[in-house]
Amino acid sequence: MTTRDLLYRDALNEALHEAMDLDPTVFCIGVGIAERGGSYKVTDGLLAKYGPKRVIDTPIAEASVVGTGVGAAITGMRPVVEILFVDFSLLVMDQLVNQAAKLHLMTGGQGSVPLVLRTQGGVGDGVAAQHSQSLEALFYHIPGLKLVMPSTPYDAKGLLRAAIADDGPVIFIEHKLLYMTQGPVPEEEYVVELGSADTKRTGRDCTLIAWSNMIPRSLEAAELLSAEGLEVEVIDPRTLVPFDHATVLESVRRTEHVVIVQEAVRRGGIASDIASVIQAEAFDYLDAPIEIVAGLDTPVPYSRPLEQACIPQVEDIVAGVKRAVYS
Amino acid sequence: MTPVVMPQVGENLTSGVVVEWLKNEGDVVARREVLAIVESEKAAFEVIASAGGTLLKILRPAGQQVDVLATIACIGEAGEIIDLDALAAEGPKSGSQTSTLDAASTATPTTSSSSVTSSSSGRPTLLTPSGRPTVGTTETVPGHTLRGRPFASPSARRLARELLVDLRGVDGSGPAGRVIRRDILAAALRACGGSPRPESVVALPEPVVGPGDRLVRHTRLRQIVASRMSSSARLIPHFYLVADIDVGEARQWLQELADDGVGLTDIIVAAVARALRKFERLNAHVGEGGIVCKADVHIGLAVAVEDGVLVPALSHVDHADLATLGNARRQITAQARRGIVQPDPASTFTVSNLGPMGVSRFLPLINPPECAILAIGVAEERVVAREGRPTIREMLTVTLACDHRAVDGAYAAEFLAHFTQILEAAREYLVDVETVDEPGK
Numbered sequence: 051m052t053t054r055d056l057l058y059r060d061a062l063n064e065a066l067h068e069a070m071d072l073d074p075t076v077f078c079i080g081v082g083i084a085e086r087g088g089s090y091k092v093t094d095g096l097l098a099k100y101g102p103k104r105v106i107d108t109p110i111a112e113a114s115v116v117g118t119g120v121g122a123a124i125t126g127m128r129p130v131v132e133i134l135f136v137d138f139s140l141l142v143m144d145q146l147v148n149q150a151a152k153l154h155l156m157t158g159g160q161g162s163v164p165l166v167l168r169t170q171g172g173v174g175d176g177v178a179a180q181h182s183q184s185l186e187a188l189f190y191h192i193p194g195l196k197l198v199m200p201s202t203p204y205d206a207k208g209l210l211r212a213a214i215a216d217d218g219p220v221i222f223i224e225h226k227l228l229y230m231t232q233g234p235v236p237e238e239e240y241v242v243e244l245g246s247a248d249t250k251r252t253g254r255d256c257t258l259i260a261w262s263n264m265i266p267r268s269l270e271a272a273e274l275l276s277a278e279g280l281e282v283e284v285i286d287p288r289t290l291v292p293f294d295h296a297t298v299l300e301s302v303r304r305t306e307h308v309v310i311v312q313e314a315v316r317r318g319g320i321a322s323d324i325a326s327v328i329q330a331e332a333f334d335y336l337d338a339p340i341e342i343v344a345g346l347d348t349p350v351p352y353s354r355p356l357e358q359a360c361i362p363q364v365e366d367i368v369a370g371v372k373r374a375v376y377s
Numbered sequence: 378m379t380p381v382v383m384p385q386v387g388e389n390l391t392s393g394v395v396v397e398w399l400k401n402e403g404d405v406v407a408r409r410e411v412l413a414i415v416e417s418e419k420a421a422f423e424v425i426a427s428a429g430g431t432l433l434k435i436l437r438p439a440g441q442q443v444d445v446l447a448t449i450a451c452i453g454e455a456g457e458i459i460d461l462d463a464l465a466a467e468g469p470k471s472g473s474q475t476s477t478l479d480a481a482s483t484a485t486p487t488t489s490s491s492s493v494t495s496s497s498s499g500r501p502t503l504l505t506p507s508g509r510p511t512v513g514t515t516e517t518v519p520g521h522t523l524r525g526r527p528f529a530s531p532s533a534r535r536l537a538r539e540l541l542v543d544l545r546g547v548d549g550s551g552p553a554g555r556v557i558r559r560d561i562l563a564a565a566l567r568a569c570g571g572s573p574r575p576e577s578v579v580a581l582p583e584p585v586v587g588p589g590d591r592l593v594r595h596t597r598l599r600q601i602v603a604s605r606m607s608s609s610a611r612l613i614p615h616f617y618l619v620a621d622i623d624v625g626e627a628r629q630w631l632q633e634l635a636d637d638g639v640g641l642t643d644i645i646v647a648a649v650a651r652a653l654r655k656f657e658r659l660n661a662h663v664g665e666g667g668i669v670c671k672a673d674v675h676i677g678l679a680v681a682v683e684d685g686v687l688v689p690a691l692s693h694v695d696h697a698d699l700a701t702l703g704n705a706r707r708q709i710t711a712q713a714r715r716g717i718v719q720p721d722p723a724s725t726f727t728v729s730n731l732g733p734m735g736v737s738r739f740l741p742l743i744n745p746p747e748c749a750i751l752a753i754g755v756a757e758e759r760v761v762a763r764e765g766r767p768t769i770r771e772m773l774t775v776t777l778a779c780d781h782r783a784v785d786g787a788y789a790a791e792f793l794a795h796f797t798q799i800l801e802a803a804r805e806y807l808v809d810v811e812t813v814d815e816p817g818k
Binding site for chain 2: 335
């Protein structure tokens with residue numbers, strides 16, 4: 051398989067091109083995605099190729115945009131709706147939670163909502179509390195929604211193809227600091243199945259679970275720890291719903307030490323839920339308390355030093371692993 | 378009042394489970410009568426009444442896990458009041474949680490035996506079969522909760538079980554002295570004379586149950602066999618010696634002994650015991666800092682039971698005549714098939730006989746903490762050379778597995794040669810049980 055290095059945003063852009071080529075029911079809709087090509091250039095070039103009926107600019111009216119997407123999906127279209135910041139998705143919760151997530155069940159399986167909500171989250175470089183949140187736990191909490199958070203260009207492209215092909219609503223959260231990261235992507239088309247974790251690094255001493263932008267940071271930490279003789283296994287679940295418990299538990303039973311890293315605030319986060327599954331399923335294999343390295347329970351400050359202090363940094367992850375392995 | 382306690386049936390055992398009460402509260406029991414079946418990590422065994430009387434109170438119903446030496450029931454005179462302080466004094470360790478009983482605090486009995494009522498003091502009272510009340514519930518009986526719970530991680534606990542490490546003897550290197558995986562591994566490796574090398578023990582991958590596959594969960598016995606045999610294979614450096622033995626004469630002698638119910642197994646076991654008298658290092662328990670050469674010869678017999686194997690012991694085999702041995706063997710194997718193994722005495726050497734199942738020879742795993750095990754193959758007619766001519770003799774093949782930490786090849790070979798000599802001339806050696814070394818003496 052021949053590969054080339056692509057930016058995360060270009061890998062996503064390729065996935066959209068391929069999906070729209072393949073299936074005429076796929077269309078994109080959102081604020082500034084057509085003429086402007088999206089704030090992060092993920093929808094660049096789509097308007098010229100597929101025209102204004104399939105690549106639609108909207109006013110700043112998130113609830114209406116998502117409502118349009120949900121309605122179109124019910125009729126059999128495959129909309130890819132963009133909400134520029136995950137922070138703004140709070141405006142569309144009723145459309146997602148009460149309509150999209152429930153329709154399949156409430157129609158006895160007759161209806162479905164094959165919608166993808168593309169958005170991005172996490173801290174950037176000082177974009178303040180209303181543009182820096184990691185809100186994945188809100189969606190994780192809702193039965194009926196799938197939740198995808200890719201960390202590499204390869205995963206981003208393969209998972210977006212899978213999300214568009216999926217017959218239910220999928221929340222696809224990108225990370226604003228990952229758009230300009232680069233990685234190998236095959237020339238050929240491919241799909242990354244939802245619910246399959248990826249072991250980004252193997253190791254015998256500790257299992258580290260992270261996703262999205264915490265993956266590159268955790269890999270950096272693992273590299274530093276390796277120099278000290280500690281081999282950390284880094285697992286990226288890639289999709290938080292469905293969650294690949296088997297891969298995580300197999301690793302935990304081998305290493306017996308666990309660190310979970312999440313950018314989101316500590317309280318009520320997905321890390322806590324993953325920890326609860328691990329302690330229930332692999333209790334006899336735990337040699338230490340499960341260590342959670344997470345964001346502080348506070349709105350993210352605008353000040354750069356304070357912003358950094360709120361979010362797990364490489365040295366925080368290194369310290370977390372050391373606590374977990376009694377080093 | 379006499380307390381009935383959970384017996385201590387092995388050096389490392391800390392608790393047992395009450396499987397079944399054979400007597401009910403209020404039953405009259407005789408001294409030496411069997412009261413209950415309890416189960417340790419090794420096997421099921423009987424709890425015997427140490428005094429006659431009435432079974433006043435069952436404190437630990439069937440199904441409960443109980444620390445060894447903790448009180449599980451009381452025997453006394455019908456109507457006797459159970460004194461919990463006295464009970465505490467009898468228990469393994471007395472502690473803070475005691476209750477006193479004085480006549481003034483007991484309520485007037487109003488209900489039938491063994492039902493719970495409320496006394497005026499608000500404390501629940503229990504009625505013994507005669508109808509007189511005593512204070513206390515199983516929760517307030519001291520001695521159960523007082524034993525220090527080892528402070529250890531779940532992984533350390535699991536490993537300690539698998540590697541037969543006594544958690545209470547391990548110093549914890551984790552925060553606040555928590556015993557963690559590396560401490561157990563170090564202890565286990567010290568036990569076999571090695572240095573800590575944590576990566577040497579890794580978990581095997583769990584099997585996947587696919588559609589149509591059937592998952593058979595381990596029974597308790599299966600788990601015990603699995604853990605003991607894993608430890609044996611993992612920690613004991615086994616070596617094996619094989620010998621072919623002519624049992625023609627033994628067979629002839631057997632025909633004369635047939636009325637006494639003696640079988641070839643009995644002659645083999647007797648020959649083993651006789652040979653062990655001269656080779657004390659093989660009649661031993663192997664430990665961390667040395668081996669314990671046991672004073673008596675108690676031969677364990679591997680007995681196949683449903684989904685597992687039990688090893689009941691024949692005691693003082695070196696001083697038993699063949700007829701007694703045969704009777705004892707039939708008794709313990711029958712008991713073992715019902716799941717019951719007497720905990721005492723602990724076997725000092727094990728014999729495993731797959732000959733009746735047609736196996737010609739096999740490599741056994743040592744039954745820890747013993748030093749060696751002898752595997753017996755099928756006795757069959759074979760063509761052998763005798764004085765330059767082929768002849769047909771009844772032969773069997775034995776395989777001796779030894780712990781190389783404790784003995785070496787030459788010593789084991791001498792034992793095997795001596796055993797062969799005894800078995801091939803069984804009548805001369807074994808006809809008189811008190812014969813020491815040489816035939817005719």
